[in-house]
Structures are given as structure tokens and as C-alpha cells.
Amino acid sequence: MVKLTFYGGVNEIGGNKILLEDSGTRIFLDFGMSFGTANMYFSEFLQPRKCNGLGDFIEFGLIPDIKGLYRQDFLKHMGRDYEKLEVDGLLLSHAHADHASYINHLREDLPIYCAEETYAILKAMNDTSAGSFNDITELTRCFETYVNKKGELSRKTAQTHDDVVVERDFRRFQFGSEFKIGDITVEPYPVDHSLSGATGYIIHTSSGTIVYTGDFRFHGRREKESLAFMHACKSAKPDLLLIEGTRIDESASKTEADVEDEICAISSNSKGLSACNWSIRDTDRMLSFLNAAKKMGKKLAISIKQAYLLDQLSKCSDTLAPNLRDKDIQIYATRKSWGLIGSSSCDLKIRNQDYDTWERPYLDKAICYKEIKENQKDYLMFCTNFDLKELIDIEPIEGSVYIKSVCEPFDAEMELDWERVQNWLSHFGLGVSATHVSGHASGGQLKTFVEEVSPKTIVPIHTENAKAYEKWSNRVVCMSLGQTFNM
Numbered sequence: 001m002v003k004l005t006f007y008g009g010v011n012e013i014g015g016n017k018i019l020l021e022d023s024g025t026r027i028f029l030d031f032g033m034s035f036g037t038a039n040m041y042f043s044e045f046l047q048p049r050k051c052n053g054l055g056d057f058i059e060f061g062l063i064p065d066i067k068g069l070y071r072q073d074f075l076k077h078m079g080r081d082y083e084k085l086e087v088d089g090l091l092l093s094h095a096h097a098d099h100a101s102y103i104n105h106l107r108e109d110l111p112i113y114c115a116e117e118t119y120a121i122l123k124a125m126n127d128t129s130a131g132s133f134n135d136i137t138e139l140t141r142c143f144e145t146y147v148n149k150k151g152e153l154s155r156k157t158a159q160t161h162d163d164v165v166v167e168r169d170f171r172r173f174q175f176g177s178e179f180k181i182g183d184i185t186v187e188p189y190p191v192d193h194s195l196s197g198a199t200g201y202i203i204h205t206s207s208g209t210i211v212y213t214g215d216f217r218f219h220g221r222r223e224k225e226s227l228a229f230m231h232a233c234k235s236a237k238p239d240l241l242l243i244e245g246t247r248i249d250e251s252a253s254k255t256e257a258d259v260e261d262e263i264c265a266i267s268s269n270s271k272g273l274s275a276c277n278w279s280i281r282d283t284d285r286m287l288s289f290l291n292a293a294k295k296m297g298k299k300l301a302i303s304i305k306q307a308y309l310l311d312q313l314s315k316c317s318d319t320l321a322p323n324l325r326d327k328d329i330q331i332y333a334t335r336k337s338w339g340l341i342g343s344s345s346c347d348l349k350i351r352n353q354d355y356d357t358w359e360r361p362y363l364d365k366a367i368c369y370k371e372i373k374e375n376q377k378d379y380l381m382f383c384t385n386f387d388l389k390e391l392i393d394i395e396p397i398e399g400s401v402y403i404k405s406v407c408e409p410f411d412a413e414m415e416l417d418w419e420r421v422q423n424w425l426s427h428f429g430l431g432v433s434a435t436h437v438s439g440h441a442s443g444g445q446l447k448t449f450v451e452e453v454s455p456k457t458i459v460p461i462h463t464e465n466a467k468a469y470e471k472w473s474n475r476v477v478c479m480s481l482g483q484t485f486n487m
Contacts, residue, residue, distance in 0.1 A: 002207035002487040004242075007064040009461045010479045012036050013246050014098025016462060017064070018212075019087075022205045025182030027089045029201075029212050029242070031106065032099035038062055050132040050142070053078040054105055061481075063102055071107045077143045085109055089171075089181045093214025094198040095121040095281070100136070108139040108166045113181070115188065116172050117197030117319055120312040121281055127358055128305050139166045175199075187236075189229040192222035194282050194439025196313060196321060200229045207487040208239030211455065215244050215462065217441045219253040221284050221320055226441075233453045240487060241455035245463030246440035253442045256288055262435035263292035263380075263403060271399025273376040274298075275383040275391070275430060278405040281309060282439075283321035285405055290322050290329065293380045301332040301367065301381040304359045332381060333359075333366035334390055342368040369393040376400065385417060388424045396428050404434040447472050459485060 002022045009016035015034025020027050041060045042048060048056035053074030057063045063070075068086025075083060085107065092114040093099055100122065103112065114122075119137065126136040141164040144156040158165050173179055178187045185204040192198070193215050203210040211233045218226045233241075247253075267274040278285040286302065293300040302310075313321040322329060333341045337354040340346045341363070352360045372379055373394045383390070383402070402425050425432055441449070450458065450472050458476045460466035466478040479485060 002205045002210075003484050004210075004240075004459075004487075005484045006461075006479045006481060008032065008034050008481070010481055010483075011464065011466065013462055013464060014096075016093070016099050016214075017102070018242070018461070019064075019066075020184070020203070020205075020210070022182070022184050022207070025184050026087045027091055027181050027184060028087065029091050030093055030099040030214070031090055031102045033097050033101040034062065035098060047132070051077075057102075057105065063105060064482075069107065069110070070105050071139060073141045073143055074105065089113055091181075091186065091201060091203075091212070092118060093200070093212070094118055094193060094195050095125070096195055096215070099214070101133075103168075104133040104135045106168075108168050111169045111171050111181070113171050113173055113179070113186070113188075115175065115190070115197040115199050116316040117313060117321075118199070119170055119172050119197075120316055120319075121195065121197060121309065122170075124281075124305075124309040124312045128308055128356075137168055137170060139168060140164055141166065187232070189232060190222065190225040191216040191229050192220040192226040193217060194220065194279065194284060196283055196316075196319060198222075200226075200233075202233060202236050202238070205487070208456075209236050210240045210242065210487075211236065211238040211453065212242045213244055213449075215246070215440060217253070217439055218445045219255045219437060219442075220439070221256055221287070230449055230452055233449075238453065238455040239457065240485075241450070241453060241458045242461050243446065243449065243458060243469075244440065245446060245460045245465065245469065247438055248443045248446055248460075248463055248465055248468045250438075250442050251444055253445070254437045256284055256437055259285070259405065259435050259437050260288040260291050263289055263405075264295055266401060266403055266433040266435065267292065267298070267380060268296055270401040270431075271377060272397040273372065273394065273400040273430075274380045274403055275396070275400070276380050276403045276405065277383055277385070280306060280384065283310070283313065283319075287320065287322050289380055289382075289405075290326065294328050298378050298380055299328050299330050301330045301372065301379050303382055303384075303387070304331060304333055304355075304362045304366065306382065307331045307362050308358060330371075330379075331362050331366040332372070333363060333368050334387060335369065335393065341366075342370045385421055388421065391424065391428050391430075396430055398429060400428070400430050402430040402432050404432060405436050407436065407438070443468070 005019045007017040016030035016032050018029040058065050068083045089111040095118045123137045145153050148154040156164050175190050187202040189200045191200045201212045290300045310324040313319045340351040460469050469476045
């Protein structure tokens with residue numbers, strides 16, 4: 001018998017963690033963070049403790065307490081005995097945090113199956129992120145000691161012992177080629193989403209065929225891929241459809257092309273700088289800003305972190321991400337530590353010490369606030385909430401604009417963040433314009449998918465309104481957290 005247990009992703013948007021069991025084979029579908037639950041207990045200033053291993057996460061139900069799943073260094077530090085691997089793999093739909101963030105907690109010998117672009121994004125996150133829980137593509141074993149040259153006990157670190165850094169077992173597949181995990185056969189398909197590498201799966205089990213959509217849409221740059229996935233799902237005649245429903249109550253969607261046109265209209269009317277905020281790893285949106293910049297004869301200034309991401313994605317043969325060598329892309333280096341970037345008199349070695357090792361190769365070809373300040377109307381500049389400090393040095397001229405291209409705030413903490421951003425923009429006299437399109441299918445698109453695929457049973461996930469699917473089908477089963485569905 002096949003069964004699925006929902007440890008996340010039901011009655012909420014995101015947090016997907018679904019355990020699929022078929023005879024002796026056990027795999028997870030995604031292993032992401034539940035923002036809603038996490039924000040109930042933690043914030044920017046109240047974070048889970050690394051010293052407690054997995055304890056803080058298990059205490060509040062952020063991850064399930066399942067044996068044979070988690071990294072041994074954390075378990076040992078918690079006082080738990082060695083556990084052998086008891087899960088056969090993780091199928092990853094894409095690299096957004098609500099699907100992939102808690103990979104950090106998993107053991108390094110657990111096979112993780114994903115697309116090439118998904119791995120590239122995860123590697124960029126792993127290499128460029130700071131914090132306690134960022135072991136995504138490689139794992140650095142913690143809480144180990146050694147006897148130093150003085151005969152004293154010291155802590156092992158990646159700097160003193162290379163062997164504490166271990167590559168995770170990522171298995172990157174090619175679209176169009178099925179593969180097996182134990183007794184389960186998997187067919188991966190590319191789908192349209194707001195992140196490269198997004199994947200939908202057709203999964204063949206001993207009790208029938210399961211379709212797992214992950215997150216998808218039909219109004220971005222990969223509409224044809226989502227349509228091809230829908231047609232493949234229809235041919236597969238699935239017994240069970242696990243389908244997202246983030247925007248099931250919304251009837252329409254703009255397209256990425258619409259966003260590109262609106263960026264042009266907004267920036268063309270600006271007499272100064274166009275400061276632009278979009279999701280840092282959304283290369284589809286980056287391409288929209290780049291194309292708009294080209295149409296207006298302007299340049300797009302991106303962050304060093306985005307440059308590193310583009311370098312990783314350039315290794316993927318079918319990527320749609322912008323090429324870092326594009327003449328209309330400039331890499332922008334923010335001022336850090338001593339703030340020496342842009343100084344003509346400082347020693348380059350001293351300047352470079354302001355930046356992390358992975359950032360330094362980009363510095364010699366990067367621009368800084370001086371170039372933007374002197375040529376404000378010629379740039380669309382990537383500017384997240386963390387980059388607003390650069391406006392102090394740039395001194396935006398009258399007629400500058402802030403182009404907001406991210407989702408609207410959906411909780412109290414995001415509302416507070418946006419109020420703070422508005423204070424900065426008001427202080428510097430930047431007008432605010434918004435243009436955005438979601439990475440998720442609209443209600444009409446979801447309805448078409450359900451009617452075309454015509455599954456025997458539907459289990460809605462990644463939605464706060466699962467019952468809305470009952471408008472289109474009498475075969476809907478709404479699950480609860482921790483509940484098991486038997487096929």
C-alpha cells in the first residue's frame with residue numbers, strides 16, 4: 001500500500017514536506033520552511049539556537065521527529081544515539097525557502113534529486129549566505145574537537161580541518177529522462193515559475209500514478225513547459241493529483257511581458273535614478289529589468305551576490321538567465337566595513353578585506369555609488385531593503401523613482417518592514433511605483449489544469465483555501481497537518 005503523510009504544505013502557503021511511502025521505499029517531496037509557523041515563534045532577533053541542534057525546530061513542530069533522516073552531528077549534540085539512513089531520497093521541486101530551506105537539517109548521505117538550475121541556485125545560496133543554518137549543497141560538521149599543537153583541546157572548523165566539510169549527495173537529473181528511487185519511478189518536467197529549475201513530477205507507484213505540481217504558473221517565460229507538463233499529466237491518467245493553490249481565489253494574471261512594459265513606462269518617466277527591488281534570485285524578473293533597460297538605452301546594475309548566481313546558472317545548458325557578460329549589465333559593489341570601494345588612493349589588498357572571499361573576484365570590474373551618483377538617469381539599480389543605505393552616498397536627484405516588483409506584505413512583520421522602507425524613500429524624495437506578477441497559477445489556470453488532467457483524486461497543497469477545489473471536482477480530499485492519505 002502507498003501512503004502519503006503531510007508534515008507541511010497543507011492549510012498553508014508553502015512549507016511543503018510530504019513523506020511518500022511505497023512498500024520499502026520512502027521519499028520526501030520537498031523539505032521547506034513553513035513561514036507561518038516559524039514566524040509564530042522566531043524573528044530576525046529571535047532565532048533558533050544552533051547549540052540545540054534540531055531541538056528548537058522539533059519543539060515547535062517546524063520539522064517532524066523522524067528517525068534516520070537528520071544529520072548526525074546535530075543528533076549527537078542533542079544526546080541522541082546514531083541513526084542509520086531510513087529515507088531513500090528527497091525530490092526537490094525548486095529552490096525557494098518554503099520548499100528547500102530545511103535541507104540544512106538533513107543528513108549528507110540522503111540523496112537529493114533536483115534539476116541542474118535548482119542545484120546552481122542552491123549552491124549560490126550555500127556559498128554566499130551568512131548565518132547558522134545554511135549547509136545546503138555541502139555540510140560542515142559541527143561540535144567536533146581535536147588536540148592542537150599545545151596539547152590542548154580545540155574546536156574543529158572548516159579552516160583548520162578540511163574533512164569537516166562534506167558534499168551532499170545531490171543527483172541532478174535531465175528533463176525528459178525518468179529515473180528510479182527504490183520501487184518508485186519518477187518523470188521530471190520543467191514548469192514555469194518565478195525561479196529557474198522549477199519542476200513538476202509524475203510519480204509511478206505500486207498503487208497508481210501521482211502528480212506533484214510543485215509551484216507553477218502559465219504566464220511567465222516558460223508557459224510552453226507548463227503546458228507540456230499538463231499534457232503529460234493528462235496522458236498519465238493520475239490516480240492522485242497534489243496541486244498547489246496559492247492564488248486559487250484570484251481570477252487573472254498579468255504576464256512577465258506586461259511587467260517588462262510597465263518597467264519601461266515607469267523608468268522612462270523618471271528624471272533620475274530608478275532604484276528597483278525584485279526577489280534576488282528571480283532571474284526571469286531580472287531579465288525583464290534588463291530588457292527594459294536595453295529598450296531605454298540604460299544599464300542594469302545588479303549585486304555581487306546576483307553576479308555569483310548568474311555565474312552558477314551559466315553552467316546550465318538550458319538556462320534563460322541573463323548572461324553576466326552582457327554589455328548592459330553592471331555589477332554594483334556596496335560599501336562594507338571600512339567603506340573603501342571607489343577610493344582611488346587605497347591599497348587594493350586593504351579594500352578587498354572589506355569583502356568575503358567569493359565577492360573579491362568581482363570587485364575589479366564592479367561599479368560603486370560614485371558611478372551611479374554621477375549618471376543617475378542612465379541606470380536601473382537593484383536595491384533591496386538592505387541596500388537602501390547606498391542612497392545616502394548616491395544622493396538621488398529630484399525625479400528619481402523606486403520600482404517595487406515584489407509581492408505585497410502578507411504579515412505584520414512585512415508590513416513593518418515596508419513602513420520602514422517608505423520612510424527611507426520619503427526621506428530621499430523617491431516616488432514609488434509597483435509592477436509585479438506572481439509565480440503562481442491563477443484560479444482560472446488551476447481550473448483548466450484540473451479539468452484537463454482529470455485525476456481520480458485531488459489533494460490541494462500550498463494553499464489556505466483547499467476547499468475551493470470542490471467547485472471544480474467532487475473528488476477533492478482536504479488533508480490536515482500530520483495526517484496520512486492511503487492510496
